Amino acid sequence: MTTATLLEPRKRSDLLRTVGFVALPLVILVWSFIDLTLGRELVEWIPYLASGFAMNIVISLSAMALGTMVGAIFGILELAPYRLVRYPVVAYVQIFRNAPHLVLIFATTYIFPFEIVIFGNYLPFPDWVKAVIGLAIPASAYVAEITRGAILSIATAQWEAAKGLGFSRGQAMRWIILPQCLRRSLPPWMNVAASITMGTALASLVGVHELLHAATDASTAVRRLDFTIIAYLVVMAAFFMLCYPIARLTRRLERRFNAA
Template identity: 75%
Template sequence: MSVAKLSSAPSRNWLVWAFGALVVAAVVWLLADLSLLHVLIEWLPYLGSGFLMNILISLLAMAGGTLLGVALGILELTPLKIVRYPVVLYVQVFRNAPHLVLIFATTYIFPFEIVVFGHYLPFPDWLKAVIGLAIPASAYVAEITRGAIQSIPTTQWEASKGLGFSRLQALRWIILPQCARRSLPPWMNLFASITMASALASLVGVHELLHAATDASTAVRRLDFTVLAYLVVMTAFFALCYPISSLTRRLERRLKA
């Protein structure tokens, strides 16, 4: 391991501890006023329900994006140009499309309700946000899958052919299980990114944590509470995403070893 890599870990830990100390100091200073603490306790259930929506959106977006992305990543390697070119175009376009634009697009493209067997069913905005985030997630997962498949030695394909496996059987039973380990660290980084991007759903009226904090600060109309509410938002996302990032780095070191 190089000296730069050895020195990066302590510096990263120092930054984390410094950030934590600043947040704690700011919260303690703000909560010195007991009335502010009482107001925060009253609004915590509302903020918590918003954060649960962030988690739900990110989980569903990653689930849908992973299922579609794995299929697209496999199709990127097909020798049929009529299949490969449209898939590559999809991946390149949506990998470079801003998440906010896609969320707005899905919000206004899809109807507010759909008709199923004569029954009108609502199409909620949070579900449209899930689709808006699942689209870029699928493009990134497609590239992760393609890279993982191409990193498998060709001897694995040759050995599976010698054992009588078809190409599809080899892909399903031999290649993809090996790709799972190699894809896990970048997949987790993508999950953390999609989780943070779920806050963009507040701009289309979805009741999530950032939207809840804005509602609370508007209702209370106190500057100190507004600062505290957004500190809670920042701390909540940090508490969720930093362990994912830390676990990703550990997995990367373990897989390299």
């Protein structure tokens, strides 16, 4: 087989992906130019939609940051030699890994108070922060499983070598096992990141001003069917632009690690 025939399927699928990447924005653009009244309406609403999308990004980043921190610790604790530590953590992970994100967002929204009192000071507890927690909980459960799996995937010979040099369990974990886990857990971690990012749209259901919520606002205000359609196309395009690069990067990293 020649190199050309080997490369061809790859090239074609790259082309397809690129088409996918520009198709939605292209439809939106062309349609706006065909019907300029629609285009003008859209341009007017774009800043409002963008402010909503900024909230999606903030929620997604915060939830992933929190979820990753907690999840990494929980993943390590899932393998703790003490049952008293291990069992509660395993229960947490199993329960929240199998709970719908929407349920958790509703739960955090309606369980937590709207403000918290710290030393007599009233601190507001806004809904978007509750959404962050609602998404950070499943994220932490997924990340815990990823971490646990990565730790278990490291050959026991690595532990033995560390032990033979005089490393304690904790030291071996910190300096030898976890650094190797980082590489292995990056691709699955990015899958979680993409899924949580898409999940941020659920926050609209509890009244957080994010992209989906903003699009609903806009379509209610404009009251044009074609505008409603294009507004939701913008929502889809925005999420696609955010999540698709993550998915692509994940696939590339997976390929690289498989080759290494």
